Amino acid sequence: MFGAKTTSLLLGKMNVFSCFHPMTRQLQLRRGFRVAVIGAAGGIGQPLSLLLMKDQRIKELRLHDVQNVKGVAADLSHVSSPVSVQAMQGPDQIEKAVECCDVVVITAGLARKPGMTREQLFEVNATIVCGAVSAIAKKSPEAMIVIVTNPVNSIVPMAAEVLKRNNTYDPKRLFGVTTLDCVRAERFIGEFLNISPTMVKIPVIGGHAGTTILPIMSQCKPPMKAGRECIASIIKRVQTGGEEIIQAKEGKGSATLSMAFSANRFVDVLFRGLSGEKTPIEPAYVESSVTDACFFATPLSFGPKGIATNHGLPRLDKSEEDAMKVAVKELQRSIQLGVDFVKK
Ligand SMILES: NC(=O)C1=CN([C@@H]2O[C@H](COP(=O)(O)OP(=O)(O)OC[C@H]3O[C@@H](n4cnc5c(N)ncnc54)[C@H](O)[C@@H]3O)[C@@H](O)[C@H]2O)C=CC1
Numbered sequence: 168m169f170g171a172k173t174t175s176l177l178l179g180k181m182n183v184f185s186c187f188h189p190m191t192r193q194l195q196l197r198r199g200f201r202v203a204v205i206g207a208a209g210g211i212g213q214p215l216s217l218l219l220m221k222d223q224r225i226k227e228l229r230l231h232d233v234q235n236v237k238g239v240a241a242d243l244s245h246v247s248s249p250v251s252v253q254a255m256q257g258p259d260q261i262e263k264a265v266e267c268c269d270v271v272v273i274t275a276g277l278a279r280k281p282g283m284t285r286e287q288l289f290e291v292n293a294t295i296v297c298g299a300v301s302a303i304a305k306k307s308p309e310a311m312i313v314i315v316t317n318p319v320n321s322i323v324p325m326a327a328e329v330l331k332r333n334n335t336y337d338p339k340r341l342f343g344v345t346t347l348d349c350v351r352a353e354r355f356i357g358e359f360l361n362i363s364p365t366m367v368k369i370p371v372i373g374g375h376a377g378t379t380i381l382p383i384m385s386q387c388k389p390p391m392k393a394g395r396e397c398i399a400s401i402i403k404r405v406q407t408g409g410e411e412i413i414q415a416k417e418g419k420g421s422a423t424l425s426m427a428f429s430a431n432r433f434v435d436v437l438f439r440g441l442s443g444e445k446t447p448i449e450p451a452y453v454e455s456s457v458t459d460a461c462f463f464a465t466p467l468s469f470g471p472k473g474i475a476t477n478h479g480l481p482r483l484d485k486s487e488e489d490a491m492k493v494a495v496k497e498l499q500r501s502i503q504l505g506v507d508f509v510k511k
């Protein structure tokens with residue numbers, strides 16, 4: 168339909184094209200995203216980077232880690248994908264890695280060993296994420312910041328404080344990833360109902376640790392027609408999904424592949440929003456006035472500036488309301504931990 172020169176000119180102009188322009192479907196995709204993965208040589212960072220290599224909306228994928236990142240980037244640079252991949256290693260290169268990025272995904276930091284709580288990772292991981300977020304504030308103040316590093320419940324409020332101190336905080340662009348809780352709920356419910364997990368829609372709200380993870384079973388579609396005990400056991404399995412994987416891995420890390428799948432799903436939704444497409448609804452842990460916890464995950468939709476709509480709380484039954492009260496208390500404590508870290 169077009170000559171090669173015309174097509175490349177059109178693709179170069181994609182940022183100003185309406186994504187609904189009646190051209191070819193290929194031209195409806197906004198291209199040219201710059202994405203950085205911080206912690207790219209790790210258990211999540213590697214498979215996430217591989218999944219991102221398949222996304223032709225990405226122009227440049229920057230991989231940053233404090234170790235082994237050159238080999239990971241070299242390996243990915245043999246994949247037949249048009250995405251350009253670059254390795255950046257060590258604290259000296261973090262600013263270069265995040266400079267002018269559309270999206271920065273932070274997976275850097277320690278993972279749990281058997282018997283540990285997520286909160287026990289806080290001191291070490293807060294220091295690591297603080298460094299990355301300071302670099303983003305300086306070099307990429309418009310970027311969407313996607314935090315995977317645990318404990319999400321405290322690390323995200325901590326990151327918000329760092330951004331505030333740098334006068335670059337925009338609550339619409341800072342996300343703690345809770346998609347893995349949704350993915351698990353869809354899978355476990357799908358197994359129970361004997362349907363594909365892709366058919367299951369279930370809001371999972373709250374935070375990302377234990378009883379702060381609230382799968383709202385009363386709003387599940389299709390409806391969960393099951394006894395109370397059965398519903399309680401699925402809720403429990405979602406809340407303890409992290410521990411299930413840690414035990415199965417016998418001391419060799421926590422969830423990585425399912426987390427990479429989940430972070431990839433979240434980044435996909437962000438790209439759609441950035442491109443001006445109507446996005447699927449996806450919860451994330453964000454600044455919130457929906458409850459008394461000032462960070463809380465609720466279903467969101469996305470736009471060119473990050474969060475477009477916070478859909479707030481789904482309808483809750485009595486037991487879900489009670490569980491939410493417990494979660495809010497726990498979240499308030501975790502949020503304070505994050506805020507105090509920066510004050511110190
Ligand atoms: N939000 C969620 O649902 C989930 C979060 N996680 C969390 O994600 C984090 C990463 O997990 P894994 O990839 O399994 O750990 P990992 O130990 O395999 O990888 C972490 C990577 O971070 C790198 N790193 C450490 N300090 C760094 C720094 N200052 N700058 C750049 N890179 C640095 C390490 O070299 C390593 O390659 C953990 O905190 C884990 O608890 C894990 C699963 C689910």
Ligand SMILES: O=C([O-])CC(=O)C(=O)O
Pocket residue numbers: 278279285317347408409410412413421422
């Ligand atoms: O449990 C962990 O430490 C990792 C994680 O957050 C999860 O798998 O949900």
